[in-house]
Amino acid sequence: MFQLVWSDEDGVPAGDRGLAYGDGLFETLLVTGDRPYLLSYHLDRISRDAGRLAIPVARSELDRVCSQAVARYSSLYDSGNWVLKLTLTRGSGGRGYRPDPRAQPNLIISHSAAPAMTGPGGVVVDFSRITLTVNPLFAGIKSLNRLEQVMAARELRGEIFEVLMSNRDGHVLEGTRTNVFVRSGDVWITPPSATLAVAGVMRRHVLDRLHSAGHQVREAALQLEDLVGDRCQGVWLTNSVLGVVPVRNLAGHDLPVDQRLATIVGSPAILD
Amino acid sequence: MFQLVWSDEDGVPAGDRGLAYGDGLFETLLVTGDRPYLLSYHLDRISRDAGRLAIPVARSELDRVCSQAVARYSSLYDSGNWVLKLTLTRGSGGRGYRPDPRAQPNLIISHSAAPAMTGPGGVVVDFSRITLTVNPLFAGIKSLNRLEQVMAARELRGEIFEVLMSNRDGHVLEGTRTNVFVRSGDVWITPPSATLAVAGVMRRHVLDRLHSAGHQVREAALQLEDLVGDRCQGVWLTNSVLGVVPVRNLAGHDLPVDQRLATIVGSPAILD
Numbered sequence: 001m002f003q004l005v006w007s008d009e010d011g012v013p014a015g016d017r018g019l020a021y022g023d024g025l026f027e028t029l030l031v032t033g034d035r036p037y038l039l040s041y042h043l044d045r046i047s048r049d050a051g052r053l054a055i056p057v058a059r060s061e062l063d064r065v066c067s068q069a070v071a072r073y074s075s076l077y078d079s080g081n082w083v084l085k086l087t088l089t090r091g092s093g094g095r096g097y098r099p100d101p102r103a104q105p106n107l108i109i110s111h112s113a114a115p116a117m118t119g120p121g122g123v124v125v126d127f128s129r130i131t132l133t134v135n136p137l138f139a140g141i142k143s144l145n146r147l148e149q150v151m152a153a154r155e156l157r158g159e160i161f162e163v164l165m166s167n168r169d170g171h172v173l174e175g176t177r178t179n180v181f182v183r184s185g186d187v188w189i190t191p192p193s194a195t196l197a198v199a200g201v202m203r204r205h206v207l208d209r210l211h212s213a214g215h216q217v218r219e220a221a222l223q224l225e226d227l228v229g230d231r232c233q234g235v236w237l238t239n240s241v242l243g244v245v246p247v248r249n250l251a252g253h254d255l256p257v258d259q260r261l262a263t264i265v266g267s268p269a270i271l272d
Numbered sequence: 273m274f275q276l277v278w279s280d281e282d283g284v285p286a287g288d289r290g291l292a293y294g295d296g297l298f299e300t301l302l303v304t305g306d307r308p309y310l311l312s313y314h315l316d317r318i319s320r321d322a323g324r325l326a327i328p329v330a331r332s333e334l335d336r337v338c339s340q341a342v343a344r345y346s347s348l349y350d351s352g353n354w355v356l357k358l359t360l361t362r363g364s365g366g367r368g369y370r371p372d373p374r375a376q377p378n379l380i381i382s383h384s385a386a387p388a389m390t391g392p393g394g395v396v397v398d399f400s401r402i403t404l405t406v407n408p409l410f411a412g413i414k415s416l417n418r419l420e421q422v423m424a425a426r427e428l429r430g431e432i433f434e435v436l437m438s439n440r441d442g443h444v445l446e447g448t449r450t451n452v453f454v455r456s457g458d459v460w461i462t463p464p465s466a467t468l469a470v471a472g473v474m475r476r477h478v479l480d481r482l483h484s485a486g487h488q489v490r491e492a493a494l495q496l497e498d499l500v501g502d503r504c505q506g507v508w509l510t511n512s513v514l515g516v517v518p519v520r521n522l523a524g525h526d527l528p529v530d531q532r533l534a535t536i537v538g539s540p541a542i543l544d
Contacts, residue, residue, distance in 0.1 A: 011283025021418035022294030097425035146293035153369035
């Protein structure tokens with residue numbers, strides 16, 4: 001079992017390994033009133049990735065705490081949208097980097113207003129100057145080691161909604177807080193999760209929807225040409241709080257914008 | 273100026289970006305009684321690397337806080353060794369990953385007993401199964417993004433004092449908490465800081481000592497052969513708290529052990 005920290009009541013112990021080493025994970029859930037969106041996707045991911053980091057956590061406890069948190073905070077937002085954040089750390093203790101296998105994890109709960117949603121007209125995106133380095137051991141894990149995303153997010157200026165990061169092989173991987181889908185000919189393409197820094201919950205949900213609607217989907221490395229070449233019929237960003245966001249301009253290239261991916265995926269209200 | 277958090281008095285705000293994203297840096301200083309060891313090396317490094325992360329901090333303020341901290345805690349340890357830890361984070365605020373340029377950094381101060389020192393007979397070391405991936409943007413920075421070191425430190429078992437990590441090109445880079453020096457023929461070799469995850473303060477100090485004593489030093493990629501081949505006359509680990517530690521056995525290979533590097537570098541007492 002973990003130690004629960006309600007961030008509106010308590011600080012985090014200074015010896016917490018989440019702070020010391022980024023030794024933990026987090027999830028940010030969109031909640032409408034008292035209805036969390038994609039809850040099971042989020043809890044599946046954090047449970048699975050806690051296992052990969054050998055942080056013990058019971059899925060049933062996470063479920064219980066989410067219910068508690070929603071009951072506690074939903075009245076602050078009437079029936080509007082808000083964001084529930086779960087931060088799971090390995091807790092305190094150990095000898096330096098070396099964890100104490102008996103350490104009790106901390107689960108820190110916080111909430112915030114939902115960000116402004118984007119309109120259907122699409123967003124402006126650029127390429128980041130920062131190369132993303134992904135250790136296969138942590139690929140896809142929404143860990144607390146996010147300095148690359150922080151430094152890339154400093155490039156967001158003016159109307160630039162997101163920057164896309166590539167690995168050292170030149171493959172386009174993801175945005176700072178979004179995954180990427182491209183429509184190329186008859187096929188949807190998104191990079192494989194084993195190559196990603198963060199494999200988003202919305203990415204997983206979009207893939208499930210595309211598969212169940214019978215679409216052709218390829219999880220494959222994205223080349224620059226896939227995004228700005230002639231075959232590209234559109235680029236979308238996905239994020240569990242922001243939803244499915246079409247890109248209207250990528251690094252100066254105008255792209256076709258339509259709502260087909262949003263329609264396939266459906267809105268939070270429909271899905272919940 | 274930063275907000276000071278004395279960890280024996282206060283917790284860390286749950287919104288701190290050090291916890292959220294590993295958005296910060298740390299230093300651990302060996303202190304004997306009220307005398308911090310390699311203080312200027314530590315404060316030079318954290319000031320320089322804070323600049324690389326665009327976290328504003330005044331070197332003079334860090335100096336002042338270190339004096340305060342030593343005055344506050346030294347009596348707890350009589351004239352013995354202890355460890356002073358500084359954790360500098362970007363503070364709270366911003367929009368997700370994107371920092372608020374007006375955020376006030378937090379400086380968190382904590383202390384602990386010094387670890388047991390190793391004897392002159394040398395330590396047993398193995399190779400880690402975990403590949404180290406270093407983003408050149410953060411090379412050498414002792415940031416709070418340390419999941420690779422945490423997971424590698426889980427491999428430390430029994431008499432294994434340290435594990436050495438290599439990059440995906442097969443170059444041996446460093447231990448979980450130590451840098452590596454090899455004596456090969458007449459030359460000292462250590463990997464270049466631009467390739468390292470953490471470029472230690474003791475590494476810098478050892479390099480300075482070797483140079484000023486007129487030794488031949490090469491900052492170059494370390495191949496496996498450099499460590500276990502015929503030309504290897506010894507391998508040493510360096511860490512600002514543990515000092516200079518000879519390796520007597522590396523992954524089953526016995527290595528010659530002598531005190532020459534420790535002699536060149538001197539003991540903390542001599543150096544201070």
